[in-house]
Amino acid sequence: MFDRRLIENFDWGFLIVILLICSAGLVILYSAVSAGYDGQGVHYLFKKQGMWMGAGFTIMMASLVIDFRELDKLNLLIYTICVGLLVAIYLFGQVGGGSRRWLVIGFVRMQPSELMKIALVISLASVYSTSACQEGLGFRNLIKPAILCLIPFGLIVNQPDLGTGLLLLLIAGSITVFVKVEKKVFFTLTALGLSIVPLVWFVGLKAYQKDRILTFLDPDRDPLGAGYHIIQSKIAIGSGMLTGKGFLKGTQNALSFLPEQHTDFILSVLAEEWGLAGCSLLLILYFILLFWGLNIAYSCRNMFGSILAFGITAMIFWQIFINVGMVMGLMPVVGVPLPLVSYGGSSVVTNMVGFGILLNISMRKFTTN
Amino acid sequence: MRGLNKKPDREWIKQRLMLASLCIVMVFAMLLLRLVYLQLIKGEEYRRLSETNCVRLKSIKSSRGVIYDRNQMLLVDNRPAFDLNIVLEDAHPVEETVERLAALIDVSKQELMESIRKEGDAAFYKPVTLKRDISRDQLAIVEAHKFDLPGIHIDIEPTRHYIHEKTAAHLLGYLGEINRNELESDRYPNVRSGDSIGRYGIEKSFEPFLQGKRGGRQVEVDVNGRVIKVLKTVEPVSGNDLHLALDLELQKAAEQLLLGNDGAVVAIDPSNGDVLVMASTPSFDQNDFIGGISNKKWKALMADPGKPMTNKAIQAEYPPASTYKVLTAMAALEERVIDRRTTSFCPGYYTFGKRRYQCWNKHGHGEINVVDAIAQSCDVFFYQAGEKTGVDALAQYATGSGFGRSTQIKLDHERRGLIPTSSWKKKRYKEAWQAGETLSISIGQGFNLVTPLQMAVFIAAVGNGGTLYRPRIVTSIEESNGNIVKSVEPEIIGGLPASKETLALLQKGLLKVVHGERGTARRIQVKGVNIAGKTGTAQVFSRKAGEKFDNEKLIRTLRDHAWFVCYAPAEAPTIAISVIIEHGEHGSSTAAPIASALIQKYLKLEPPVEPTVEPPMEPALGTSVETQ
Numbered sequence: 002m003f004d005r006r007l008i009e010n011f012d013w014g015f016l017i018v019i020l021l022i023c024s025a026g027l028v029i030l031y032s033a034v035s036a037g038y039d040g041q042g043v044h045y046l047f048k049k050q051g052m053w054m055g056a057g058f059t060i061m062m063a064s065l066v067i068d069f070r071e072l073d074k075l076n077l078l079i080y081t082i083c084v085g086l087l088v089a090i091y092l093f094g095q096v097g098g099g100s101r102r103w104l105v106i107g108f109v110r111m112q113p114s115e116l117m118k119i120a121l122v123i124s125l126a127s128v129y130s131t132s133a134c135q136e137g138l139g140f141r142n143l144i145k146p147a148i149l150c151l152i153p154f155g156l157i158v159n160q161p162d163l164g165t166g167l168l169l170l171l172i173a174g175s176i177t178v179f180v181k182v183e184k185k186v187f188f189t190l191t192a193l194g195l196s197i198v199p200l201v202w203f204v205g206l207k208a209y210q211k212d213r214i215l216t217f218l219d220p221d222r223d224p225l226g227a228g229y230h231i232i233q234s235k236i237a238i239g240s241g242m243l244t245g246k247g248f249l250k251g252t253q254n255a256l257s258f259l260p261e262q263h264t265d266f267i268l269s270v271l272a273e274e275w276g277l278a279g280c281s282l283l284l285i286l287y288f289i290l291l292f293w294g295l296n297i298a299y300s301c302r303n304m305f306g307s308i309l310a311f312g313i314t315a316m317i318f319w320q321i322f323i324n325v326g327m328v329m330g331l332m333p334v335v336g337v338p339l340p341l342v343s344y345g346g347s348s349v350v351t352n353m354v355g356f357g358i359l360l361n362i363s364m365r366k367f368t369t370n
Numbered sequence: 371m372r373g374l375n376k377k378p379d380r381e382w383i384k385q386r387l388m389l390a391s392l393c394i395v396m397v398f399a400m401l402l403l404r405l406v407y408l409q410l411i412k413g414e415e416y417r418r419l420s421e422t423n424c425v426r427l428k429s430i431k432s433s434r435g436v437i438y439d440r441n442q443m444l445l446v447d448n449r450p451a452f453d454l455n456i457v458l459e460d461a462h463p464v465e466e467t468v469e470r471l472a473a474l475i476d477v478s479k480q481e482l483m484e485s486i487r488k489e490g491d492a493a494f495y496k497p498v499t500l501k502r503d504i505s506r507d508q509l510a511i512v513e514a515h516k517f518d519l520p521g522i523h524i525d526i527e528p529t530r531h532y533i534h535e536k537t538a539a540h541l542l543g544y545l546g547e548i549n550r551n552e553l554e555s556d557r558y559p560n561v562r563s564g565d566s567i568g569r570y571g572i573e574k575s576f577e578p579f580l581q582g583k584r585g586g587r588q589v590e591v592d593v594n595g596r597v598i599k600v601l602k603t604v605e606p607v608s609g610n611d612l613h614l615a616l617d618l619e620l621q622k623a624a625e626q627l628l629l630g631n632d633g634a635v636v637a638i639d640p641s642n643g644d645v646l647v648m649a650s651t652p653s654f655d656q657n658d659f660i661g662g663i664s665n666k667k668w669k670a671l672m673a674d675p676g677k678p679m680t681n682k683a684i685q686a687e688y689p690p691a692s693t694y695k696v697l698t699a700m701a702a703l704e705e706r707v708i709d710r711r712t713t714s715f716c717p718g719y720y721t722f723g724k725r726r727y728q729c730w731n732k733h734g735h736g737e738i739n740v741v742d743a744i745a746q747s748c749d750v751f752f753y754q755a756g757e758k759t760g761v762d763a764l765a766q767y768a769t770g771s772g773f774g775r776s777t778q779i780k781l782d783h784e785r786r787g788l789i790p791t792s793s794w795k796k797k798r799y800k801e802a803w804q805a806g807e808t809l810s811i812s813i814g815q816g817f818n819l820v821t822p823l824q825m826a827v828f829i830a831a832v833g834n835g836g837t838l839y840r841p842r843i844v845t846s847i848e849e850s851n852g853n854i855v856k857s858v859e860p861e862i863i864g865g866l867p868a869s870k871e872t873l874a875l876l877q878k879g880l881l882k883v884v885h886g887e888r889g890t891a892r893r894i895q896v897k898g899v900n901i902a903g904k905t906g907t908a909q910v911f912s913r914k915a916g917e918k919f920d921n922e923k924l925i926r927t928l929r930d931h932a933w934f935v936c937y938a939p940a941e942a943p944t945i946a947i948s949v950i951i952e953h954g955e956h957g958s959s960t961a962a963p964i965a966s967a968l969i970q971k972y973l974k975l976e977p978p979v980e981p982t983v984e985p986p987m988e989p990a991l992g993t994s995v996e997t998q
Contacts, residue, residue, distance in 0.1 A: 135376040179386055180378075228602075229427055229588060236425070239408040239416025273420075277409040281402065288398050295387050295394075299380075307383055311390070322397050329404045 012363040015293050019341070019356050022286050023054055025271075026342035032249055033263040033270045034344070046263065046344060053346040057353030064357040068365060072358070073305045076127040080149065083120035086113035087156040094160075102160045112347040114165045117153045118172060119354055122312035124149050125173060129180045130305035137181040140189075146177065163214075164335030168319055175315040180308060220334050230266070231330045238272035238280075238329060245276030263344045265336055268328045283342075287321050297363045306362045313355040320352075425601065426457065426591050427496065429562070432582025433528035435609035437542065437572065439618040440644070440845070444533055446542060451529035452509045454522065455497040456486065460591070461521025468500075471519055475508040477501065499564060502661045503529060530566070530660050536653040538621050540681035541645075541781075541843065543571020544659040560584055569659070571681070572843060575780045576612055579847050579855065583607035610855050613846045615644035623971050624649040627964040633951040634682035634822045637968060640830035640943045642860035643839025645779070647947075647968070648823075650682040684777075684784040687819035688950055691906035692747045692957070693933045694814030696832060696876055698756050699740055701767035703872040707758035710875050713739045716750035720809075727753055727809055730907075744879025745886040747905065749813050756812020761803055764811065765791040770867035772827050772838050773820055778863055779841040787824055790817035815909055822948045825935050828866075830946030832876055833902065833937030836866040880904055881940050891934065891958045894966035898975050901966065902943075903936025905957030929953035934961035938969045945972050 027050065034046045072079070090104050090113060103110050125146055132142045150173045158166035182190075202211065216223040220231045237251070251273040263270075272280050294314030301307045317340055324339040326332030338348040408416065419425065437446040454471075461467045464486070472479040482500050504512075504524075512524060530545055546569035548561050560583050561567060567581070568574035585606030590599040617637075624635040628651040637647035652674065658667050671678050680686060690697075702708045718734035720727045729735065729749040735742075743751035756764060768774060774789030790811060792803035810816035823841060831838045840861040847856040866873070880902035883889045890905045908931040932954030937943035947965040954960035969975070 133378050135378055135382050175390075179390060181386065223604075229425075232425060232588070235408060236416045236419045238405070239412050240420035242409050242413035242417060272405070272409065277405055280405050280409070284398060284402060284405075288394070291394050292391065295391055299384055299387050304378065311387070315390075318394060318397075322401075325401050329401070329408060331400075331404060 007364050010364045010366070012293075012297075012360055015290075015297075015356075015360060015363060018286060018290050018293060022283070022290065022341045025283055025286065027051065027054070028248075029267055029271045029274075029342055030263060030344055032251060032274055033267050035249060049346070050344050050349070053349045054341075054353075056346075057350045060350065061353045061357035061360070064354065065361050065364065067361075068368075069306060069309065069358060069361040070303065070365075070368070072123050072309070073127050073130070076124045080120045080124045083113060083117045084152055084156070087117060087153060089113070090156075090160065102157075102162050102165075110346075114153075114157045114160070114162060114169075115347040115351040116354075117157070118165075118169060118316055119313075119351060119358075121149065121153060121169060121173060122176065122316060123309065125176050126305055126309040126312055129176065129308050133180040133304065133308070135181070137183040138177070138186065139183055140186055143177070143182070143186065146173070149173075162336070164323075164337050167335070168323065168337060171319045172312065172316050175319070176308065176312045179311050179315075218333050220330075230334060234266055234269045234328050235330050237269040241273040241276040241280075243277050245272070245274045245279055248274055250274060264338060265324065265343060266328055267343050268325055268339055271342075272328075284325075287317075287340075291318055291321075294359055297359050297366070301362050301366045303368060306366070310359055310362045313359055316355060317352065426589050426597075428525075428587050428589055428597075429497075430585040430587065430604075430606045431527050431565075432584050432606035433608050434530060434582060435580040435611045435847075435850075437612045437614060439614050439616045439621075440646075441618065442613075443618045445538065445614070445616070445618065446530065446532050448528040449531040450526045451503040453499055453525050453527050454501040454504055454508075454512065455499050455525055457497050457521045457523065458486070459521070461519075464521075467519060467521060470515075471500075471512070471522060474511050474515055474519075475501075475504065497523060497525070502527075530657075532656040534618070534622070535655050535657065537618070537625060538616060538648065539571075539653045539656050540650045540683070541571055541616065541648045542656065543573035543575075544569055544656040545573055546659060547662060566660075571781060572612065572614070574782060576844065576847070579610040579612065582609040608850045610847050610849055612844050613848065615639070615646065615842050615845050616648070617646045617972070620968060620972055621647050621649060624964070624968055625651065625653065627967055628951075631951045631954060631960070632676045632682070633949070633954065633961075634686065635947065635949050635964060635968070636683045636822050636826040637945055637947045637972070638826050638830050638839075638841060640834040640839075640937055640946045643827075643830075643842045644845070644860075645841050645843045646945065646972070648681075648683045648843075650680070650686075652676040652678040654678045681781070681783070682950070682952075683822045684779065684781060685821070686950075687785050687787050687821055688931055688933075689816070689908040690814040690818055690820045690825065691908035691931070691933055692814055693825060693829075693904045693906035693935050694818060694820075695744060695747065695752050695812075696880065696904055697768055697771060697773075697828070698752050698759070698764065698812045698814075699744060699876060699879065700771070700866070700868050700872055701764050702755035702759045703740065703875060704767065704868055705759050705763055708740060708755050710740060713737050714743070714748075714751040714754050716748050718750075720750045720753045722753070722757070722806060722809060725806060727806075741875060741879040741882060742886075742888075744876070744904065745882030745889045747883075747890050752812045753809045756808055757805070759812075761808045761811065762791050762793075764808070765789045767867055768818075770864070771831070772864065773818075773824055777821075777823055777827050777841050778861075779823065780843060784823075785821055787821055788817060788819040814906060822950050825933070825950075826946055826948035829904070829935040829937055829948060830943070831866050832873060832880070833940070833943035833946055835870070836868060836873055837862055838864040838866065877902060877940065880936070884936070891936075891962045893958070894962045896966055896970055896975060899938050899969065899973055900940035901936050901938040901969060902940040903934055903962065903965065905962060906933030906935075907931070907955065907957050908933060910953070930955050932957045932959070932961040934958070934965050936962075936965050936969075938973070945969060 030050055031047055086104060090102065094102065094104055102112050102114060104113055128145055132138060150170065154166050154169050157169065220228045222228065251270060271283060291314055294310060294317065298307045298310035298314065301310060320337055320340050323332055323335060323337045327334055338345050340352045341349065433448045436444060436448065439445055458464055468482050469479050472482055485500050486498055509524060512519065512522065516522070532542065545566040548558060548563070548565055548567050552558055553561065553563060558567060560581060562584065568577040573580065583606060585604040587603040588601040589597045590601060591597055620637065624647045628635060628649055632651055635647055635649045636645070638645050654671055715737050716729055716735040718729050718732040720729070730747065735746055735748045735750070738746070738748050738751055768789040773787055775786050776784055795801060795803050807816055811818050827838060827841060840863045842858060842860060844858055846854055846858060848854050881900060883903050883905065884891045884895060884901045891903055894901065910928060910930055930953070932951040933949070934957045935948045937946040947968055949961040949964050951960045
C-alpha cells in the first residue's frame with residue numbers, strides 16, 4: 002500500500018518551511034510570555050505550546066499514511082462531526098471572554114470552530130470537484146455549497162465569534178471564486194449581499210449590536226478598548242524600527258501594554274524586538290509557504306486535490322492577512338491567530354492538519370482520479 | 371446540465387492560480403509597505419512614545435440617575451467620593467510607595483497590598499483602586515505629600531447617596547458590586563469590574579435606566595504619572611432619573627408611626643394605583659451598602675428577629691383575619707347565597723357539626739344583616755355566609771380580586787400569598803377539604819395568606835368602584851436634561867368580580883366600621899372626612915377555649931397581628947391604606963390610628979378628636995371548641 006514512490010515524492014522543502022516558521026513562532030512566544038507572566042507562567046505556556054506543536058506534528062505526519070482521496074469519500078462524515086461539535090458547545094460548552102466557544106473533552110480544551118474550517122474546505126472541494134467547469138458555476142451549483150457554509154457560519158456567529166464566522170465565509174468565498182462562477186451569478190450575489198446589509202442593519206440589529214460592529218470596523222470609535230489596543234500595538238511595532246530592540250528587550254511588551262500579546266497581538270512582539278528585518282523574514286517565510294501551497298494545487302492531477310490544496314492555502318492566507326493587518330491597524334480587531342506563531346492549541350493543531358493535507362497531496366500528486 | 375461545459379484542464383487551473391498568486395503578491399506588498407511606514411518612517415516617533423510609555427487610560431465613571439418623589443423632592447442622588455488609585459508602572463518601587471502611603475493615611479500596608487494583589491493580572495498601566503471613599507483628612511494629607519507618592523492618584527468618583535437615611539429603604543433598594551458571573555454574562559455591557567449595580571428594590575428593577583454609560587480618556591503622562599496631555603476623550607453618559615409616585619412626607623410620617631413596631635404600611639392612590647407609601651419596619655441604612663457592607667453590619671442585619679432586610683409590604687405573608695370578611699361578603703352576595711336583607715342570629719357562637727365556633731363577641735350580636743356584620747365584624751354571620759358560598763367559590767372571588775397572585779408591582783421578591791382551594795389541599799396534604807375549614811377561611815384565618823400590598827390594592831378597588839390598578843411606583847423616567855424617556859401610565863389589570871349593588875353594600879358596611887354606632891374602629895373618627903375601613907386581628911397562636919391568657923403577659927411573639935385597611939374620603943377616595951402591625955394585638959387600637967393619622971396628613975386635616983368612650987375590642991378568633 003505504502004509504496005516507495007511516495008517517500009521519494011515527499012515534499013521536504015515544504016516541511017522545512019513549516020519547521021522554520023514553527024521555530025520562529027516559539028522564539029517570539031518565549032519573548033511574549035516571559036514579559037507578561039511570572040517565572041512559573043513562562044515555562045508553563047511555552048512548554049504547553051511546544052507540546053501542542055509536537056502533537057500537531059505527529060498528527061500531520063501520521064495522517065500521511067492515508068491517501069487524501071479518502072477525504073473525498075468521507076467528506077460528509079467529517080463535516081457532520083464538526084457541526085455536531087459546534088452544536089455540542091451549546092449544550093456543554095465553556096464560556097471564555099464573553100462567548101461560548103470552548104469544548105472540553107477529557108483533559109483537552111478545544112475550539113471546534115477551528116476544525117470546522119478544514120471540514121468546510123474538504124466538503125467544498127468535494128462538491129466543486131464534480132461540478133466545476135471552465136464556464137463557471139451557475140446558481141443551481143451553488144445551493145449545496147451555500148447550505149454547507151451557512152450552517153457552521155450561523156452556529157459560530159451565535160457563539161458569538163464574528164471573526165471566525167467571517168473567516169469561514171472568506172475561505173468559502175475564495176474557493177468558490179477560484180473554481181469560477183458565471184458572471185451573472187457573481188454580480189447577482191454581490192448585489193444581493195449589498196442589499197441585505199442595509200436591511201439587516203436597519204431592521205435586524207439592536208443599537209448595542211450596531212455599536213459593536215461599528216467598533217469592529219473602526220477601532221478608533223472605542224478609544225478606551227479596541228482603539229487603545231491598536232495604538233499600543235502600533236507603538237510597539239513602530240518602536241522596533243529597522244533592527245528591533247533585541248531579543249527579550251521589548252519595552253512595550255515587557256510592560257504588558259498589549260492585551261493579547263501572546264495570542265492575537267504576538268506579531269507586535271516580533272516587530273518590537275526584531276524590527277523590520279525580523280518581520281520581513283517572517284512575512285517572506287509565509288509568502289513561500291503560500292506559493293508552495295498554490296504550486297501543490299497546480300501540480301496535483303486530481304481535481305479534488307487541486308481545489309483542496311487551494312482551499313487550505315486560502316485558509317492560511319486569510320489568517321495571515323487578517324492578523325497582520327489587524328495588528329498594524331489596517332483591519333478590524335478580530336480574534337484571528339497568526340498561524341504557527343500565536344499561542345493556542347486548537348489553532349496550531351488545525352493548521353498542522355492543514356499542512357498535513359498539503360504534504361499528502363504533494364506526495365500523491367501524480368495519482369489521477 | 372448543459373452539455374457544452376468543458377471540464378477544467380491544467381491550463382485552466384494554472385490561469386486561476388495565477389490570479390490567486392497575484393492577489394497574494396499584492397497583499398504582501400501592502401503589508402510590507404505598512405511595516406516600512408510604521409517602522410521606518412514613523413519609527414522614531416513610536417520609539418520615543420514607547421520609551422516614555424506615556425499613554426494611559428483613565429476611566430470616567432458616569433453618574434447614576436437620581437430619584438425624586440412625587441413632589442420633586444430628592445430621595446437619592448450622588449455625592450463625590452475620593453478614591454485612592456495607584457498606577458503600578460509609575461509607582462516604582464511599589465512596596466516602598468505603598469508603605470509610605472499607608473503610614474500617612476493610617477491604614478495597614480497589608481490592606482493596601484491586598485487590593486493590588488486582588489487585581490492580579492491587571493496590566494501595569496491601568497489604575498488599581500487602593501481605597502475607596504477616603505476621608506477629607508486623608509485627602510488633605512495625600513495631596514500635601516503628592517510629590518513623595520509617585521503613581522498615586524486621587525480620583526473623584528460619583529457615589530450613591532441616600533439622602534433620607536432608612537426612609538423607604540426597602541422600596542428604593544441598595545447597590546452592590548458586580549460579581550464575576552454577572553460580568554461575564556451579556557446583561558451588563560456597560561459595567562466594568564468594580565462597578566456597582568442595583569441589588570434590591572427600585573435600584574435593581576430599574577437598573578437599565580439608572581445605569582449610565584462609562585466614559586474615559588487616553589492621556590499622555592510624564593514620568594511621575596501626571597497627565598500632560600489628553601489625547602482622546604469619551605464623555606460618560608449619565609443614567610436616567612426616576613420620578614416616583616411616592617410621597618416623601620407621608621412615607622416619613624408612616625415610618626415614624628410604625629417606629630418601635632415590626633410591620634408595614636402601604637398607601638396607594640385608588641384612582642391610578644400610585645404607591646404613595648411603602649414602609650416596612652425595622653428598616654436599614656442603604657448608605658451602609660455603598661462600597662460593600664461590612665461583615666459585622668451584614669451579620670447583625672441578618673440576625674435581627676425583626677427581619678430588617680425583608681420588605682414586609684410585599685415579601686411577608688399574613689393571615690388576612692377579619693379584613694377578609696369584605697371578600698367573603700362580596701362572594702356570598704355575588705353568589706346570591708345572601709342578599710342585603712338576609713340576617714343571621716348571633717348568640718356569640720355558631721354550632722357546626724359537633725363543634726362550636728366562637729364569635730369574638732361572646733354576648734352575641736343578635737339578629738344582624740351583612741352591612742352591620744361588616745361594621746361589627748360578626749364572625750357568626752360570616753361563618754354562615756362562607757359555608758353557603760363554599761371554599762372554591764370563595765377562592766375564585768379571591769383570585770379575581772388580586773389575591774394569591776402577583777400585584778405586578780415592578781419589584782423583585784414579591785410573594786403571592788395563598789388562597790386555598792379543595793384541590794390545592796388534596797395536592798398539598800393528600801387530604802380532603804373539611805367543611806369546618808371553610809368557616810375558618812371565611813373570617814380570614816386558616817390557610818389564607820395575603821401581603822399588605824395585595825390588601826391595599828383590594829381595598830382601593832372596593833373604594834374606587836371595582837377597578838384593580840397595577841401598583842405604580844415610577845411615574846416617569848427622564849434624562850438629566852428633563853427629556854422624558856418613558857412615561858409610565860396607570861395600568862388597569864382587572865376589575866373586582868362584583869356588581870355595583872354589591873360594592874355599594876360593602877362600602878356602606880366599611881363606612882359603618884368607622885362611623886357606625888357600633889363600628890369596630892369608631893375611635894379613629896376624624897372631623898371633616900369619612901373613612902371607610904376594616905379592622906382585623908390575625909391569630910398567630912391558637913388557644914383553646916376556656917384557657918385564659920393575659921395578653922400583656924404573653925410572650926410578644928405569640929401576640930396577634932393587627933390589621934387595618936381603609937380608604938378615604940369614603941365618597942371619592944384619594945388614598946387607600948393597608949396597615950399591619952406584627953403582634954400588635956388589636957387592629958382597632960394599634961393599626962387603625964396609624965391609618966387615620968396618615969389620612970389626616972395626606973388630606974391636610976386638623977388633628978383628630980379623641981373619642982371618650984372606648985369601643986369594644988375584637989380579639990382574634992377562628993379556633994373551634996369541642997362541645998361536650
